[in-house]
Amino acid sequence: MHPALQGILTIAFGVGGCVGYFYISNIILDHLIFPARGKHIARNIRRANIIRPWLFLLPAMLALGLYLAYPVVETLRLSLTERLPGGGSAFVGLDNYQQMLGEDKFWEALKNNFLWLLVVPAGSTAFGLLAAQLTDRIAWGNVAKSLIFMPMAISFVGAAVIWKLVYDARPPGAEQIGVLNAIYVYFGGSEAQQWLTIPFWNSIFLMIVLIWIQTGFAMVILSAALRGVPEETIEAAIVDGANPFQIFFRIKMPQIMGTIVVVWTTITIVVLKVFDIVFAMTNGQWETQVLANYMFDKLFRANDWGVGSASAMVIMLLVSPILIWNVRNARREMR
Amino acid sequence: MSSIAGQKSALTWAVHISVVLLVGLWVFPTLGLFVSSFRTADQIGSSGWWRAMFPTEQNLTLRTAAPDTQVQIDGLYVIEGNLFGTEGNKSTAISAWGTSSRDISAYQPDEQAALRKGGQITVQADGSYRLESDAEISGKRGPRVFVTAVVPPEFTLKNYETILISGGATDNMAKAFFNTLTVTIPATIIPILIAAFAAYALAWMEFPGRALLIAAIVGLLVVPLQLALIPLLKVHNEIGIGKGYLGAWMAHTGFGLPLAIYLLRNYMVGIPRDIIENARVDGATDFQIFTRIVLPLSFPALASFAIFQFLWTWNDLLVALVFLIDSTGETTVMTKQIVEMLGTRGGNWEILATSAFVSISVPLIVFFAMQKYLVRGLLAGSVK
Numbered sequence: 001m002h003p004a005l006q007g008i009l010t011i012a013f014g015v016g017g018c019v020g021y022f023y024i025s026n027i028i029l030d031h032l033i034f035p036a037r038g039k040h041i042a043r044n045i046r047r048a049n050i051i052r053p054w055l056f057l058l059p060a061m062l063a064l065g066l067y068l069a070y071p072v073v074e075t076l077r078l079s080l081t082e083r084l085p086g087g088g089s090a091f092v093g094l095d096n097y098q099q100m101l102g103e104d105k106f107w108e109a110l111k112n113n114f115l116w117l118l119v120v121p122a123g124s125t126a127f128g129l130l131a132a133q134l135t136d137r138i139a140w141g142n143v144a145k146s147l148i149f150m151p152m153a154i155s156f157v158g159a160a161v162i163w164k165l166v167y168d169a170r171p172p173g174a175e176q177i178g179v180l181n182a183i184y185v186y187f188g189g190s191e192a193q194q195w196l197t198i199p200f201w202n203s204i205f206l207m208i209v210l211i212w213i214q215t216g217f218a219m220v221i222l223s224a225a226l227r228g229v230p231e232e233t234i235e236a237a238i239v240d241g242a243n244p245f246q247i248f249f250r251i252k253m254p255q256i257m258g259t260i261v262v263v264w265t266t267i268t269i270v271v272l273k274v275f276d277i278v279f280a281m282t283n284g285q286w287e288t289q290v291l292a293n294y295m296f297d298k299l300f301r302a303n304d305w306g307v308g309s310a311s312a313m314v315i316m317l318l319v320s321p322i323l324i325w326n327v328r329n330a331r332r333e334m335r
Numbered sequence: 336m337s338s339i340a341g342q343k344s345a346l347t348w349a350v351h352i353s354v355v356l357l358v359g360l361w362v363f364p365t366l367g368l369f370v371s372s373f374r375t376a377d378q379i380g381s382s383g384w385w386r387a388m389f390p391t392e393q394n395l396t397l398r399t400a401a402p403d404t405q406v407q408i409d410g411l412y413v414i415e416g417n418l419f420g421t422e423g424n425k426s427t428a429i430s431a432w433g434t435s436s437r438d439i440s441a442y443q444p445d446e447q448a449a450l451r452k453g454g455q456i457t458v459q460a461d462g463s464y465r466l467e468s469d470a471e472i473s474g475k476r477g478p479r480v481f482v483t484a485v486v487p488p489e490f491t492l493k494n495y496e497t498i499l500i501s502g503g504a505t506d507n508m509a510k511a512f513f514n515t516l517t518v519t520i521p522a523t524i525i526p527i528l529i530a531a532f533a534a535y536a537l538a539w540m541e542f543p544g545r546a547l548l549i550a551a552i553v554g555l556l557v558v559p560l561q562l563a564l565i566p567l568l569k570v571h572n573e574i575g576i577g578k579g580y581l582g583a584w585m586a587h588t589g590f591g592l593p594l595a596i597y598l599l600r601n602y603m604v605g606i607p608r609d610i611i612e613n614a615r616v617d618g619a620t621d622f623q624i625f626t627r628i629v630l631p632l633s634f635p636a637l638a639s640f641a642i643f644q645f646l647w648t649w650n651d652l653l654v655a656l657v658f659l660i661d662s663t664g665e666t667t668v669m670t671k672q673i674v675e676m677l678g679t680r681g682g683n684w685e686i687l688a689t690s691a692f693v694s695i696s697v698p699l700i701v702f703f704a705m706q707k708y709l710v711r712g713l714l715a716g717s718v719k
Contacts, residue, residue, distance in 0.1 A: 006517070010584060014525040022532055026622045052621055053542040060533035060592055066570070067563060067589025068555045074566035127357075134354050137347075144354050146706060148361045153702035154695045155650030157670040161677065161691035162364045165371065165384075165684060177383050177684070179367065212361065220710050244346065273559045276652045280674045292561055300657075305565055312562045323557050330553040334546055 018059065025055045072316065079309035096306035106311065108287055109294040112203055113318075116274065116290065119204070121267040123211040125260060128218025132226055133248060135219075145223070149216035156213070156276030163209045164281060167195040199287040206288060209277050214270065218263045225259035226252060265322050272318055291315050371688035373490040379684045390487045392430070394439060399456070399466055399477030411467045412454075418462040418480060432458050432482040439481035450478055458482070494689035505679065508690050511669045515649060515694075517580060518659065518668060522587035522648045523641055529588070530595030531637070535625045537596065538603035539611060549600070555593040563590070564657050571658065579666065583659040590654070591644045598643075601715050602636035603629055639712025642705050646698050669694040 029051060034044035079096055081089040100106050131148050135141035151159065168178030169192040176182040181192040196202045229252050237251045253260075275292035282288045284297065291311060298308035370384040382391040397418040405412045419427060431440035434448050434456065442448050444460035454468030458480060466472070498508045536542075537549055563586070571582045606629060614624050630637075648654075652670040660667050673690055680686055702709065 006580060010521045010581070011524055014521060014584075015528060018525070018528040018532075022622065026620070030620070049621075050542065053536040053540040053545075056532045056536035056540070056621075056625075057548070059529045060596060063529065063585075063589045063592055064552070064555060067567065067586065068558050068593065071563035071566040072558060074569075075562045078565060131354075131357055134350050134357070137350050138354060141354070144358045146703070147358050149706070150365070150699065150702065151361065152709075153646055153698040154365070155652070155670055155698070157650070157652055157673050158691050158695040161673060161687055162368045164677065165367055165688065166364050168684075175382055177379060179363070179383070179385070182383050212364070215361070217713065220713050224714050269557050273561065275561075276670075279652070280677055292559075295561055296653075296656075299565060309565060312559070312564075315559045315561055319557050319559055323554050326557065327550045327554045331546065331550050334549065 021059065022056070026052070029055065075309045075312050075316075078305055079313050082306045092306070096310040100307050100310050100314075105284075105289055105294060109284075109289040109291045109311075110314070112287075112289060113272070113291045115203060116207055116210075116271045117268060119207045120210050120214065120271045121264045123207070124214035124218045124267050125222075125263055127211065127215040128263065129222050129260070131215065131219040132223035133252075136223060136226060145216075145219065148219055151213045152216045154213065156209075156274075157280050159209050159213055160277055160280035163205075163212075164196075167205060169194050196282055196288075197286045202282065202286055203288050206277055206281055209281070210271065210274060214267050218267065221259060221263050222256065225256040229255050265325070269319060269322060272315055291318075368688050368692055371684055372494055372692045373492070374685065375489075375491055375493070376683065376685045378486075378489070379688075387490075388488055390485050393484060393486050395482050395484060395486075396436075397480050397482060399464060399480060401477050402472040402474050405472050411469065412472050413468075414464075414466040414472065414477065416464065418458065418464055418482065427462060427484050427486055429458065429460050429462060429482045429484045432480060434478065434480060436479075436481060440483050452478065456480070494685045495693070497686070498689045498693055502686075505672075505676070506686055506690075508669060508672060508693055511667050511672045512693065514666055515668045515670075518583050518587070518655065519645060519648045521584045522591070523644045525584065526588045526591040526595050526644060527637055527641060530592055530599055530640070531630060531633070532625070533592075534596050534599035534603055535621075535629055537600045538606075539624075539629070540621065552593050552596050552600075556597060558593075560590050560653070564653075568657060578659060578661040580659065583654060586654050586658045587644075587648050587651070591640075591647070594643065595640045598640050598712060598715055599633060599636050602633055606632055635708060635711060636715070638705065638708040639715065642701060642709050643712055645701060649698055 029048050034048040034051075038044075078089075080091060080093060082092045082095065083089050131145070135144045135148075138144070154162070165177075166179050167181075168176075169181050170176050170178075172191040176185055176192055178192075180195060181189075185192060195205050233251055233255070234247060237247050242250070273292055274290060275296065278284060278288055278290050278293045279296065284290070284293045291314060295308050295311040295315070298304045298311060302308075367384050370387050371379055374384065374387055377393060377395070378387070378391070381393045399418070400414050400416045402414070404416075405414045407413070429444050431443060433439040433441040434450055435441070442458070444458060447455050447457045449455055450466075450468075452474075453470060454466060454472065456464060456466045456478070458464045462482075462484075464480070466478070497506055499512075500507075500509070502508075537545060537552075567586060571577060571585075576582050576585075610628060610632075611624055614628055619627070650670065651668075652674065655668045655671055660671055669690070673687070673694060676683075676687055676690060
């Protein structure tokens with residue numbers, strides 16, 4: 001069957017199925033199981049109302065359970081087992097973790113991930129804050145914001161191509177077509193550098209790609225927060241003779257600290273999962289490995305599900321402080 | 336800041352200039368890709384894209400017309416014409432030329448050079464040439480002439496033609512484009528419906544365990560989807576759907592749900608209580624309240640999520656690699672094809688730039704058309 005036709009059928013089936021499920025299950029509940037008539041009418045309506053929320057929630061809970069909750073448990077189990085030749089698996093305790101901790105590539109990935117965690121959220125938030133503060137003051141600020149926000153819509157793979165062109169190097173003597181090398185040579189660099197093969201700095205060059213993408217996000221959120229800062233506090237500071245920098249750092253920053261933390265943690269999560277950029281640009285060569293790509297390597301190239309799952313659990317472990325913090329905040333807000 | 340007397344103009348200028356710089360820095364890389372996609376391989380290789388607007392000096396390899404066009408004039412065999420084709424190219428100026436690849440700028444325009452196979456050739460600055468020989472000129476194709484010329488800026492749509500229509504198997508993105516579309520649309524629409532019902536229950540229905548469920552959804556928001564790869568691939572294999580569109584649609588639906596429920600619930604909670612209470616008093620059931628009142632009122636939130644999910648599924652690589660693309664590669668998506676090109680055609684920037692631009696153009700159109708909803712969704716969706 002043609003995929004497009006299959007797609008249309010799936011939409012029809014999915015949408016029809018959903019609507020049908022909700023509609024029919026409600027009818028069954030209201031008319032067959034607990035009909036709103038007869039001598040138990042009050043009790044029936046009450047009971048129907050107790051069950052109805054679960055009808056509404058059922059499809060979502062099934063999907064969430066199967067696609068997000070179950071994998072967490074299953075990955076934990078896989079990380080403690082080993083596949084046996086010919087199918088089946090055996091419990092091996094922490095062997096997979098031990099093997100992983102003994103690999104240089106793992107430590108390289110972990111080290112790089114921590115570097116990413118330091119640089120990317122800081123860089124994106126700082127540029128986002130700068131862009132938000134500056135664009136709020138000028139007439140064409142919205143156009144400027146749109147353009148800085150635009151990389152948000154570009155895929156990591158697309159961004160990888162865009163930045164590979166920026167980092168491109170040509171042999172000595174030839175005209176440089178990568179902007180970075182063109183500038184480097186223009187200012188007296190000896191010869192074009194293969195930027196993505198110089199350890200340590202190549203990781204920074206990959207991080208720049210993610211900062212470039214995430215700055216727009218930070219800017220949009222922080223700009224809304226800056227607008228929410230009460231005018232009176234700023235006016236009072238002006239009357240007291242504060243200069244613009246003091247106003248920004250001493251008056252505005254403290255008031256939007258909560259939002260800055262939110263932006264920072266959101267970008268942190270993106271960083272922990274970063275995969276496409278490294279996969280497309282260096283594939284972890286030249287000491288640019290990160291955890292998500294290490295895991296993909298283990299799972300689908302080495303076919304080692306045990307170690308792959310163990311490294312996935314490491315990512316989960318790194319995410320969990322943020323997870324717990326978010327959940328606690330959400331619960332406090334609901335109270 | 337702007338109200339400080341005396342400092343205003345200098346500071347305003349500084350702000351304007353800083354913003355121009357910042358925007359420039361952010362747009363420049365994408366612009367490079369865009370401009371490069373309209374240039375030929377020769378142009379991309381010989382000058383940086385930022386010089387595409389100006390004439391460039393290029394080294395070109397051209398040929399005279401084929402020997403079967405030679406004519407006999409006064410006992411000499413002669414081929415005449417223009418190296419740049421019959422029309423000539425008025426704005427192109429040749430600064431040097433040669434007949435051997437070892438010394439491509441041996442002669443100035445208007446000089447005469449002896450050819451290795453016999454005969455003399457004269458090339459003018461505008462590209463017109465005269466090839467003379469005592470003996471009949473043989474061979475299928477005319478001799479090569481290497482010229483160094485200043486070529487005016489020129490843009491071409493040929494790259495797009497290659498990528499979308501005429502290219503070979505690895506270059507042609509048309510199929511991957513439709514595959515991406517096939518993945519994206521159902522994966523955007525289906526989670527919205529499922530999430531909307533759940534969000535309504537979490538926002539407006541009373542039942543025990545509601546707070547716990549909301550907390551669980553906030554928790555699931557950040558669960559890395561890397562954890563789901565192997566367990567779900569196993570599940571998909573066991574229930575017999577293996578790798579394919581169905582698996583990809585289901586995976587995208589599952590991964591998109593936490594954000595969808597979270598966004599929609601936050602929005603639905605904000606609907607005035609009076610509206611819903613009144614409807615209840617009037618005898619509307621929950622199902623009717625949901626379909627007739629809450630769903631239409633939630634349109635902005637639905638649109639926000641739809642954009643997120645569209646961008647996310649269109650730009651996705653990991654889910655496609657794991658759940659969709661099998662060994663035949665029939666169902667490849669654009670992101671995967673571009674990664675492959677990066678490996679095999681690393682230097683062919685005209686192909687790479689054009690295919691990357693084809694792939695990012697759709698999200699960019701969606702982005703600029705629906706930016707309002709995207710911003711609104713971001714503001715509601717970042718966990719506060």
